[in-house]
Amino acid sequence: MTEKLVLHEYSASGNCYKVRLTAALLGLALERREYDILKGETRTPTFLAEVNPNGRIPVLQIGHRFIPESNAACFYLADGSNLIPEARFDRADMLRWMFFEQYNHEPNIATMRFWLAYVGEERLTEAQRAQMPSKRAAGEAALKLMDEHLADRRFFVGDSLSLADIALYAYTHVAEEGGFALSDFANVREWMERVAQLPGHVAMES
Amino acid sequence: MTEKLVLHEYSASGNCYKVRLTAALLGLALERREYDILKGETRTPTFLAEVNPNGRIPVLQIGHRFIPESNAACFYLADGSNLIPEARFDRADMLRWMFFEQYNHEPNIATMRFWLAYVGEERLTEAQRAQMPSKRAAGEAALKLMDEHLADRRFFVGDSLSLADIALYAYTHVAEEGGFALSDFANVREWMERVAQLPGHVAMES
Structure with a gap:
């Protein structure tokens, strides 16, 4: 580069x-x-x-x-590194989780975190407040789906870290700031620990 | 395959x-x-x-x-075809438009179309109805951004068709079913015509 x-x-x-x-x-x-x-x-x-x-x-x-x-x-x-799987199916499957992240995870979990921890609940508009129950339910459904997927897997795609893990880790590991409890999702918590232990890992505020 | x-x-x-x-x-x-x-x-x-x-x-x-x-x-x-650019920057830029499509375009333009043309406005919940003004504004902003990008381009990335065009074409060409007027977006309309003329193109209901 x-x-x-x-x-x-x-x-x-x-x-x-x-x-x-x-x-x-x-x-x-x-x-x-x-x-x-x-x-x-x-x-x-x-x-x-x-x-x-x-x-x-x-x-x-x-x-x-x-x-x-x-x-x-x-x-x-x-691109060209081992964070993108070489196998055609796995490469598409990685993108599948990255699109899932932007469609089903981020608009719920990241938005709730932004509203509650950065904007402040008292400053939300009525329209935003009206969306909170559906965002909470959809965010919990995304976490549940991740937890079930991780039941017999170390990482989201194949057997090693890929961009799918990085994309999903970013807002999952701070989901509690958006009011999401991770206590019910043991597989997610173990996976977060694996990502946090990776050589070269940096924390969010660095 | x-x-x-x-x-x-x-x-x-x-x-x-x-x-x-x-x-x-x-x-x-x-x-x-x-x-x-x-x-x-x-x-x-x-x-x-x-x-x-x-x-x-x-x-x-x-x-x-x-x-x-x-x-x-x-x-x-x-994967491996000419619908995915070979150049590293262009490949990422194609994905940029595909993520834009799923984050800024589809949740607004496709959702409005589904609500108005398939569910029916009279059957929407109060929460859905409350989201309509913001979805309309965000959908129009997405179309405007596309129109400006296409001002001096034939396709979204590089000089030829890629998956970015296919992803954005799908709901743009039926945006009027969601109440979005395409009359103001001449570049988008010309680009849609180019996509419709491609050899092998199939229509939506086929």
Whole structure:
């Protein structure tokens, strides 16, 4: 990797942490640029024009080019490494869990964490408050599905760590900040411990 | 591809159509199995145990193994073909648009279409009705972002068709069924025409 890698991020975001964890496990250096999403720093005209027209972080900058979307940024970093399985089925199965993460896990577990731990329940709109019961139920269903999948597996795909684990670990390991209890999910807790013990692992706030 | 390919689907679903369109463009035969999601046929104990514990379609069956998540199923079919760019940046950029589709596009545009054209507005719950204004605004923002990206491009990534186009085409070309007007998005309409003209293209209800 000869071009400089810059991560445009909000460091408390699990989506940004995925990219940092992937880089750390691969031994890649990332320059970091912080934006305060609570102050709208990713919605400025400059950010929209130069970094991401979608107004979101993380964005991985590679030289003068940009990859938004956390899981796509992780894929860029890991392409050609052992974090992406070589077998065709396993590669697609890894993406299956990464799409599951963005569709069924993040919009529920990460959003609840953001609302409760960062925005503050008292500052939520009525419309947000009305969505909390369904987000709580859907987040619990996602954790249950993960727990059942992990009943006889060490990692999500095949027999070793892949980007699927990194994508799912990011918000699962802080799910309690969103009011989700992990006590019922023993397989998830053991898997989180395995991920935390990996050589090169970095913690979320690093 | 020596193992038999079976698509577990609901044929009116754009997510299922993505997999059929990918297979058609690649000249691959798919056996199709239909489930009525309005009757809960993907939430039966048998479906959950044997096809997808997440209770959703599409699921691509390859021999005796299963890939849920539409975009992962498309990736499996297209792996090694020219629908997935060879260049590392472009491959990640393709995934960027596929994750954008599942996070910013489908939950708004496909959900509005499902609610209005399949469930029926009069049968929506109060909580669903309360989400309609934000889903409409977010869907329009996704279409606007696509339109701006296509201002000087024929396809979403690089200079040729990729899975990014297929993923975004599926629900964009029926967005009007969800109440989204495409008249303001001339670049999107021209791009849709290009996709519709591709050799091997199949229509949604086929």
